[in-house]
Amino acid sequence: MGSEPEKLEVSTDSSPGSEQTPSPLVTAFQREHPEWVVEVIEALGETTVVVPREHIRAICAFLKTWPETRFDFLADVCGADRGVEEEPRFEVNYHLFSTTKYHRWRLKVVLNEENMHVDSVVSIWRTANWHERETYDLFGVLFDGHPDLRRILLPEDWQGHALRKDFPLRGYEPYSLK
Amino acid sequence: MGLENIIAEALPEVLTTRLDSLINWARKSSLWPATFGLACCAIEMMNATSSRNDLARFGSEVFRASPRQADVMIVSGRVSRKMAPVLRRIYDQMPEPKWVISMGACATSGGVFDNYAIVQGVDKIVPVDVYIPGCPPRPEMLIHAVMMLQEKVMKESVRDRRDILEVEAREAMVPGTLPITDGSTARQNTLPESRPYTIASRHERRRSS
Amino acid sequence: MTLPAQFEVVDRPLDTQMTISMGPQHPSTHGVLRLELVLDGEMVVKATPDIGYLHTGMEKLFEYKKYQQGIVITDRMDYLNPLGNNLAYVMAGEKLLKLEIPERAQTIRVLMCELQRIGSHLVWLGTHALDIGAMTVFFYCFREREKILNLIEAASGGRLTPSYFRIGGLMMDLPAGFENRCKQFLNDFAHAVDEFHTLLTGNKIFQKRTQGVGYISAEDAIDWGLSGPCLRGSGVALDIRRANPYSGYENYDFEVPTEPDCDVWARYMVRMRELKESHKIAVQALAKLKPGPVKADAPKVVLPDRQAMKKHMDALIHHFLIVAEGFDVPAGEVYHPIEASKGELGVYMKSDGGPKPSRVHFRGPSFVNLSALPDMAKGEMVADIVAVIGSLDIVLGEIDR
Numbered sequence: 001m002g003s004e005p006e007k008l009e010v011s012t013d014s015s016p017g018s019e020q021t022p023s024p025l026v027t028a029f030q031r032e033h034p035e036w037v038v039e040v041i042e043a044l045g046e047t048t049v050v051v052p053r054e055h056i057r058a059i060c061a062f063l064k065t066w067p068e069t070r071f072d073f074l075a076d077v078c079g080a081d082r083g084v085e086e087e088p089r090f091e092v093n094y095h096l097f098s099t100t101k102y103h104r105w106r107l108k109v110v111l112n113e114e115n116m117h118v119d120s121v122v123s124i125w126r127t128a129n130w131h132e133r134e135t136y137d138l139f140g141v142l143f144d145g146h147p148d149l150r151r152i153l154l155p156e157d158w159q160g161h162a163l164r165k166d167f168p169l170r171g172y173e174p175y176s177l178k
Numbered sequence: 179m180g181l182e183n184i185i186a187e188a189l190p191e192v193l194t195t196r197l198d199s200l201i202n203w204a205r206k207s208s209l210w211p212a213t214f215g216l217a218c219c220a221i222e223m224m225n226a227t228s229s230r231n232d233l234a235r236f237g238s239e240v241f242r243a244s245p246r247q248a249d250v251m252i253v254s255g256r257v258s259r260k261m262a263p264v265l266r267r268i269y270d271q272m273p274e275p276k277w278v279i280s281m282g283a284c285a286t287s288g289g290v291f292d293n294y295a296i297v298q299g300v301d302k303i304v305p306v307d308v309y310i311p312g313c314p315p316r317p318e319m320l321i322h323a324v325m326m327l328q329e330k331v332m333k334e335s336v337r338d339r340r341d342i343l344e345v346e347a348r349e350a351m352v353p354g355t356l357p358i359t360d361g362s363t364a365r366q367n368t369l370p371e372s373r374p375y376t377i378a379s380r381h382e383r384r385r386s387s
Numbered sequence: 388m389t390l391p392a393q394f395e396v397v398d399r400p401l402d403t404q405m406t407i408s409m410g411p412q413h414p415s416t417h418g419v420l421r422l423e424l425v426l427d428g429e430m431v432v433k434a435t436p437d438i439g440y441l442h443t444g445m446e447k448l449f450e451y452k453k454y455q456q457g458i459v460i461t462d463r464m465d466y467l468n469p470l471g472n473n474l475a476y477v478m479a480g481e482k483l484l485k486l487e488i489p490e491r492a493q494t495i496r497v498l499m500c501e502l503q504r505i506g507s508h509l510v511w512l513g514t515h516a517l518d519i520g521a522m523t524v525f526f527y528c529f530r531e532r533e534k535i536l537n538l539i540e541a542a543s544g545g546r547l548t549p550s551y552f553r554i555g556g557l558m559m560d561l562p563a564g565f566e567n568r569c570k571q572f573l574n575d576f577a578h579a580v581d582e583f584h585t586l587l588t589g590n591k592i593f594q595k596r597t598q599g600v601g602y603i604s605a606e607d608a609i610d611w612g613l614s615g616p617c618l619r620g621s622g623v624a625l626d627i628r629r630a631n632p633y634s635g636y637e638n639y640d641f642e643v644p645t646e647p648d649c650d651v652w653a654r655y656m657v658r659m660r661e662l663k664e665s666h667k668i669a670v671q672a673l674a675k676l677k678p679g680p681v682k683a684d685a686p687k688v689v690l691p692d693r694q695a696m697k698k699h700m701d702a703l704i705h706h707f708l709i710v711a712e713g714f715d716v717p718a719g720e721v722y723h724p725i726e727a728s729k730g731e732l733g734v735y736m737k738s739d740g741g742p743k744p745s746r747v748h749f750r751g752p753s754f755v756n757l758s759a760l761p762d763m764a765k766g767e768m769v770a771d772i773v774a775v776i777g778s779l780d781i782v783l784g785e786i787d788r
Contacts, residue, residue, distance in 0.1 A: 043719055044482055044483065044485070044719055044721050045482070046721060046722065048720070072609055072610075073609055073612065074612060075612070075722075075724065075731065075733055075750060076722070076733055076735065076748070076750040078735045078746075078748040078750070080737055080745070080746040080748075081746070082739075082745075083739075083745075093720075093722075093735065095722050095733065095735070095750070097724075099609055099623065099625050099630075102630040102631060104631070104722070104724075106720075106722060125610055125612065126610045126611050126612075127610065127611050127612030127755055127758060127759075129758060130754065130755070130758040131755075134754075138446075151439075152438060152439060153438065153439040153442040153787055153788075154259075154260070154295075154439060154442060155259060155260045155439065162294060162295070162444065162447060163446060163447055167294070167447075168294070169292075169293050169294065169447060169448070169451055170292065170293055170294055171293070171294025171295070213412070214412060215418070216418070216419055216441060217418070217441055217463065217466060217783070217784050218462075218463055218466035218547055218548065218784065220418070221466060221467065221510065221547060222546075222547060224510075224529070225529060225532075225533070225536075228525070228526055228529035228530070228533070229526045229529065229530055230529070230530065230533045243413070245412075255441075256441065256443055256463075258439070258440060258441055258442050258443065258787070259442075260439050260440050260442065261411065261419055261440040261441065264411055264412060264419075264440070268412055290448075290459065290460065290463070291443050291444065291445075291448065293443075293444040293447060293448055294444055294447070295442050295443055295444035296443055296444070313548060314546075314547050314548065316546070
């Protein structure tokens with residue numbers, strides 16, 4: 001999926017009565033920086049903005065300080081594997097929240113297996129530290145600029161990334177108990 | 179501990195039976211657990227010690243934090259792959275006589291979690307005396323298990339329990355196996371060839387998920 | 388025996404730093420948490436949490452289980468607040484399915500969640516006080532908690548793992564006599580909270596051990612992603628029940644307790660005041676209960692009543708299909724946050740149209756709260772670390788999932 005700037009797609013789901021017009025905040029963001037918005041998905045009462053991988057740090061820094069949004073709270077950084085056959089395969093979702101305006105956005109970055117590098121946003125919100133470590137541990141997404149990228153949930157010498165769709169549920173045996 | 183063994187070896191049958199019942203009575207009436215609460219079952223274990231179901235009246239007066247001072251290890255909760263070596267180390271640090279109660283479905287057999295991260299039953303790591311089913315088991319079930327363990331203790335004989343040899347005991351605990359996270363852990367483990375774990379468990383052979 | 392090579396003793400002067408490992412088996416770490424402490428004498432220079440000792444692979448298990456089967460797994464995540472976990476998961480599923488939940492179900496959900504919040508705070512209080520040295524509080528708290536567990540067991544059958552909520556409503560309606568027992572408990576509980584205050588709040592030793600310890604400023608707290616009582620103890624009045632209300636919380640009258648001090652004492656006071664607020668909400672919810680259905684009107688998703696299933700053919704078919712094959716959830720993704728007893732518990736659920744979710748991720752509040760520990764623990768004594776961990780109210784099941 002190529003990242004085409006200056007294109008707004010609103011994807012709607014097929015059930016009637018659920019099409020949402022893009023919120024004014026997203027349109028304002030789009031006007032400010034059209035090259036940063038690949039796709040906008042408004043569904044189920046939530047706003048998802050698909051952003052290009054290279055600009056994630058600049059986007060997050062902007063959104064944290066822009067008076068319209070003021071996203072000072074990073075709620076969650078969550079990886080997902082769309083499926084072994086999908087192209088692009090992985091995605092990283094950033095869930096942003098504003099403690100003053102109480103609105104929420106999701107920023108989505110899509111990745112291929114060949115290039116799993118994303119800029120780390122630890123310099124913007126320190127809470128991203130552990131979230132990015134967890135995404136690395138479970139999916140293998142590499143965050144450039146992270147101060148301490150190592151496994152957090154699985155043992156240090158574990159091989160493989162557990163939440164990928166091609167990792168079997170019961171794991172590989174034998175895992176050494178030494 | 180050593181004294182009882184020496185007496186047991188030296189005395190004839192008749193006297194050891196009397197000695198047996200005395201020693202077993204003393205042991206069963208003061209089974210001090212080591213705190214090994216891992217997950218949800220630990221909360222039920224805490225409930226079992228609180229005032230409504232009082233485990234202290236069965237002799238488990240104090241939960242000793244140090245395994246060196248404990249008699250029974252109540253493994254309550256799921257044992258993950260990362261925790262398994264720690265569990266074994268704590269078990270090795272307990273002096274004889276020691277017993278293990280495996281509390282809950284996860285400790286007994288992996289429980290609900292049949293996946294890469296959980297050891298499917300703590301009896302793969304330590305020998306277990308009493309298994310308690312349940313998820314989590316009620317505190318009354320834990321009390322019943324302690325009573326069953328007491329019955330088991332009464333049937334033992336002094337000659338059964340030997341102290342493991344001093345040298346073996348010390349070598350069972352190799353220092354430095356917990357990672358020091360500045361990257362200086364000695365990576366001497368050679369991982370054997372790994373293949374997907376394909377042995378289907380019994381409930382996998384049914385068609386449902 | 389000989390030591391391995393990396394442990395050769397080297398002669399160094401006395402002002403050297405010592406790295407010790409606190410845990411994973413430790414009486415005061417509230418579960419299997421391992422802290423690497425770099426100590427300068429008694430003072431902590433650096434504290435690094437090492438987690439993963441309870442990692443259960445729950446997020447992977449969700450992808451292999453149908454939506455209703457996943458509810459059982461959510462109980463075991465934050466095992467002190469299982470109804471909260473259930474609620475977050477179930478509401479995320481309902482958002483994907485766009486279901487309309489009846490009023491009685493929402494009221495009962497609020498009532499049970501607030502009872503659960505009281506129960507969770509009682510365990511926090513008991514274990515926090517036990518770590519600091521006050522053993523009696525533990526027994527008082529667990530006495531009250533037994534009453535709550537009895538109520539939850541009466542409603543759902545499980546004390547600690549109820550799985551009471553379903554996608555579309557509740558498992559079943561409250562049993563007969565529940566409301567009277569609940570009213571009785573809530574009447575007694577108000578006095579119990581005052582009793583807890585007499586035990587600890589005026590105690591000079593407790594105050595000295597908790598005031599000024601574990602300081603984290605409001606800006607740092609937001610930067611580290613703290614939420615719940617940890618954030619409110621730093622002066623930020625943020626409560627998801629007010630910010631993004633769910634399940635009818637906008638209709639209840641309650642305050643959001645906030646304390647400006649930013650230390651362990653402030654978090655203690657916030658949680659004690661929250662006990663009173665939860666009690667207030669539970670009383671209002673109980674008064675609001677009106678007879679009505681407890682399951683949404685969606686026969687393809689919600690299991691029918693057992694009596695209807697035994698008598699009517701279509702109910703039987705629906706029951707069979709839902710249990711055997713599950714229901715298809717339309718493709719989409721949703722992030723639903725709730726205010727759990729520890730903070731913002733968020734569920735990210737992604738569906739690609741089948742009966743099993745494609746990705747379920749739980750944003751555990753304890754996971755994020757614990758990541759702020761190195762910041763809070765710099766410069767504290769080892770004994771204060773215990774107080775700080777207690778005040779964060781962490782549950783390892785939620786951290787490691």
